[in-house]
Structure formats: structure tokens, C-alpha cells
Amino acid sequence: MYVPKHFAADESVVRDLLVGHGAGDLVTSTADGLLATLLPFIYDPSIGEQGALLGHLARNNPQWKTPVLGEALAIITGPDAYISPSAYASKQDNGRVVPTWNYVIAHVYGELVIHDDPSWLDGLVRRLTEKHEAQFAEQWSVDDAPEAYVAGQLRAIVGVELVISRIEAKAKLSQNRSGADIDGVISSLEERGDLASAEAVRAAKPEK
DSSP states (O other): OOOOGGGBOOHHHHHHHHHHOOEEEEEEEETTEEEEEEEEOEEETTSTTTOEEEEEEETTOGGGGSOOOSOEEEEEEEEEEEEOGGGOTTHHHHOOOOOEEEEEEEEEEEEEEEEOOHHHHHHHHHHHHHHHHTTSSSOOOGGGSOHHHHHHHHHTEEEEEEEEEEEEEEEESSTTSOHHHHHHHHHHHHHTTOHHHHHHHHHHOOOO
8 A cells, every 4th residue: 555654544543443443345365366345344452463353254255265365455444535625725825736535544464264163153243233233222132133043144154354464554634734724624524514534634633
């Protein structure tokens, strides 16, 4: 990933992205070409030296049983948004502005480990459910479903564990613009209702 110095994501940004993201793309290189699947992941920092991303694939998905050439890759994205030149205060000064795109992203590389064990999968599904149900006042639990039904669903999936070897991350959030331009970007994003992108730009604004 091309990462100019001023767009390099620090450790706290990467950690928040891995912990708080919804889903990411699992990409593997195989003898038959590239395979990719969108998956919800759980980040577990206790595994290996840099943690691991845990998820599951449908048993019928060929990706889990196709040998991987080299490392696997998970692409994890955060807030992203189109930035109009009209948001910049400097547009009025010289007109030397162009559109761009702001985003936060991590390319997570590592060894892909397959788990075909019902107890491991049960634990993973519960962790995923608890993470995403936390936003609701009335939270659904795996135990709300019939035990035999859950067991059948677990037999239909296979676990994947991406043991992280390296992470390349980028937070392109207008840090290369003036303070006035950044404030204009934040206001523009808030007016559009993209509060997540606005907060990301605000948090990344360089100190004077």
C-alpha cells in the first residue's frame, strides 16, 4: 500500500479500526487465481505476536479448502467519503483545488488457519453476536434459538483465523490541508450527515 508519511495511521487508529469494524474482505491467492469473501471478523489481540482476525465461511465456499499461496490478506475499511473542492476555504483564494476521497483502511496480512471444530465455531459465533448485538436495547442471544437448529447451522460453516504477520494502514483524512480547509471538510461532512467521517477528520487534524 502506498502510504505518504502524513497519511500513516498510528497504532491507536489501527487498533480502533480492527476492534470496531464491521466486516472485511478476506483475499487469498491460489493456483486458480484470487479468491475473496466479505466476512465479519473479531479481532483477538491475544493470539500470536500481533493478534488475529477470526471469522467463518460457508462450508460450501471453496475458499477455505483451496490452498493459499503465501500470505492471506484481510482488507478492513473505516469511514470513507468524497471531498468536494467546495469544502475548502482555499478555493476562494486561488481556485487551485481538486476533488479527493478520504478514507481509513488497513491491509492485514498473515497465515490462514482453518478451524472445523463445533466448539471453536460456537465460541466464535457467540463472540460475533455479542459484539454486534451490543448496539440494541433488546439483544438477541444464540441461546434464543433451538439448540438443534444452532448445531445444524454450525455444521454449515468453517472457521478461519488470520494470524497477523504485518499490517499496512492508511488514514487519509485531509491532514495535508490547512486548518481552515480541514474545518471546511468537517463542516461539509456534518452537513451531509456523515458524522463518522467528520469525527475521523477531526481526530486526525494536526495540532498547531
